[in-house]
């Protein structure tokens with residue numbers, strides 16, 4: 552298991568529901584996915600996060616065996632991706648589900664269920680899970696985008712697969728529908744199923760995911776728990792004059808441990824219990840201290856720092 556990354560090196564293979572090694576996809580001269588090694592553990596909600604065109608959907612398609620990798624491997628529930636005996640153990644919603652427009656939602660699911668030798672009661676179970684029972688007899692073509700999305704998720708849940716892969720599951724849902732979908736994803740994982748989802752909604756990933764893989768320009772930049780990625784608590788400081796405050800802050804937090812926010816406050820890589828020492832140092836240096844508070848970085852800030860997105864609100868001061 553030498554090729555596994557450190558954090559999962561000692562885990563039994565059974566605990567990894569998805570594992571990719573050097574997974575690569577090239578479309579003519581475009582490297583859509585570049586050597587991705589990701590690991591999804593049993594029973595977790597794993598968030599695959601990245602800007603548009605980062606390679607999320609292509610990676611998920613390779614994990615599902617829908618696209619053949621140019622190089623590398625994907626192992627799903629212990630078997631090569633796309634192997635015939637894997638498909639029944641994996642449910643997926645990826646880039647708009649294909650349903651018969653003139654059939655009702657219920658009949659569409661029944662057709663899928665029959666093909667998989669599942670009974671009608673299974674159709675009713677998944678309709679209820681996605682809260683679509685009341686509209687199940689309406690034709691698919693009359694569904695709103697959100698209802699189509701929920702029917703797609705219902706189809707992915709048929710047969711209670713071990714792994715559920717959802718590409719942007721809250722796409723098209725209104726705020727209440729998004730909250731329902733998030734609650735459903737969490738409850739699936741609590742019930743022992745594994746969920747691999749992609750999203751560009753950072754707050755959503757922060758709320759429901761146990762671990763996150765950050766992908767940009769085809770490369771997996773980082774894979775860790777949400778808490779690790781956010782890097783714990785930092786101290787926010789507002790004191791004047793600013794230059795003197797930066798000098799004091801750097802003395803305590805180190806040259807690389809101080810960032811300046813657009814509103815003029817400073818963000819320091821210091822634990823919350825360093826606040827009194829910081830206050831004393833600022834006052835001893837004759838500064839006016841307006842604010843010292845502990846704050847947690849949001850996943851959004853970390854993400855923009857990692858992907859070098861222009862929306863970042865911070866600049867390094869060193």
Ligand SMILES: Nc1ncnc2c1ncn2[C@@H]1O[C@H](COP(=O)(O)OP(=O)(O)OP(=O)(O)O)[C@@H](O)[C@H]1O
Pocket residue numbers: 578581582583584601602603604605606607608609610751
């Ligand atoms: N079939 C294809 N042929 C050629 N290029 C493709 C194909 N599929 C994807 N690409 C390219 O590969 C790159 C990654 O695309 P992909 O759809 O995987 O990204 P994504 O992270 O899912 O983006 P989004 O969030 O916008 O859906 C993009 O530059 C895309 O244009």
